[in-house]
Amino acid sequence: MGEFLVTGPTGDVGRHVVSQLAEAGLGVRALVRDPSRVRLPPRVEVAGGDLAAPATLEPALRGVETVLLIWPDRAAAAVEAVAETAVETIAKHARRIVHLSGGLGPDREIERAIRWAGVPWTFLRPTGCATDALEWAGEVRRGVVRRPYGTAALSPVHERDVAAVAVHVLTSAGHGGATYTISGPEILTRAQQARIIGEAVGREVRWEEPPARTAREELLAAWGDPVAVDGALARWASFVATPEPVTDTVWRLLGRRALTFRRWAGEHAADFG
Numbered sequence: 001m002g003e004f005l006v007t008g009p010t011g012d013v014g015r016h017v018v019s020q021l022a023e024a025g026l027g028v029r030a031l032v033r034d035p036s037r038v039r040l041p042p043r044v045e046v047a048g049g050d051l052a053a054p055a056t057l058e059p060a061l062r063g064v065e066t067v068l069l070i071w072p073d074r075a076a077a078a079v080e081a082v083a084e085t086a087v088e089t090i091a092k093h094a095r096r097i098v099h100l101s102g103g104l105g106p107d108r109e110i111e112r113a114i115r116w117a118g119v120p121w122t123f124l125r126p127t128g129c130a131t132d133a134l135e136w137a138g139e140v141r142r143g144v145v146r147r148p149y150g151t152a153a154l155s156p157v158h159e160r161d162v163a164a165v166a167v168h169v170l171t172s173a174g175h176g177g178a179t180y181t182i183s184g185p186e187i188l189t190r191a192q193q194a195r196i197i198g199e200a201v202g203r204e205v206r207w208e209e210p211p212a213r214t215a216r217e218e219l220l221a222a223w224g225d226p227v228a229v230d231g232a233l234a235r236w237a238s239f240v241a242t243p244e245p246v247t248d249t250v251w252r253l254l255g256r257r258a259l260t261f262r263r264w265a266g267e268h269a270a271d272f273g
């Protein structure tokens with residue numbers, strides 16, 4: 001029986017959460033669409049189900065106390081169609097919901113549904129995730145990252161810090177109704193991130209800024225979601241003038257400094273090699 005249910009357990013954050021809970025000897029159940037295709041630590045119970053089909057969630061929720069809700073598909077239409085029903089289904093079983101949220105777009109709908117669900121909740125809102133830079137891997141190998149808004153100033157957060165905060169909130173009291181913004185320890189522009197990755201892999205990487213219209217077309221071809229593309233462009237544009245915040249959440253909750261982007265780049269060097 002799983003004391004905790006983690007959705008999105010194979011993603012950048014979710015996989016660290018289930019591993020840390022299992023290593024602590026806690027009962028953890030992972031919700032996946034196809035259990036036959038997933039490898040997780042031996043102590044993790046795997047349950048089939050799909051947030052986009054709320055009726056499939058009931059078996060996975062039996063006996064669960066707390067749910068870490070990581071919605072794997074944040075396409076606006078997909079979330080809005082089922083968010084309320086999925087959260088209602090979760091709230092019938094769980095006594096607490098912790099949501100890993102961006103606080104924007106579809107996540108607003110999820111947060112609204114959780115607030116109305118009638119169970120204690122906590123929202124975790126990471127700033128720009130360091131793992132976003134993995135999308136540049138092919139360009140890093142060629143030595144040129146061709147992306148818009150190289151001067152957008154972000155506070156990229158290591159996925160292990162997000163997971164550690166999530167585990168702390170899941171396993172301790174006093175977080176009901178709290179919203180925690182989780183950031184990295186420093187402000188870096190997107191171009192600076194590319195340079196640091198280059199240093200980690202041992203090659204020079206420069207930033208090339210395409211025209212705005214070309215940038216949108218290239219992102220749309222890569223992502224296929226105009227809402228996501230326009231949202232990202234607007235967000236990066238806002239951080240050119242006003243940098244993303246640096247918070248002390250990791251320090252306050254975990255008692256240590258947040259991990260740097262340089263450390264993240266070193267740990268992920270093989271992904272860019």
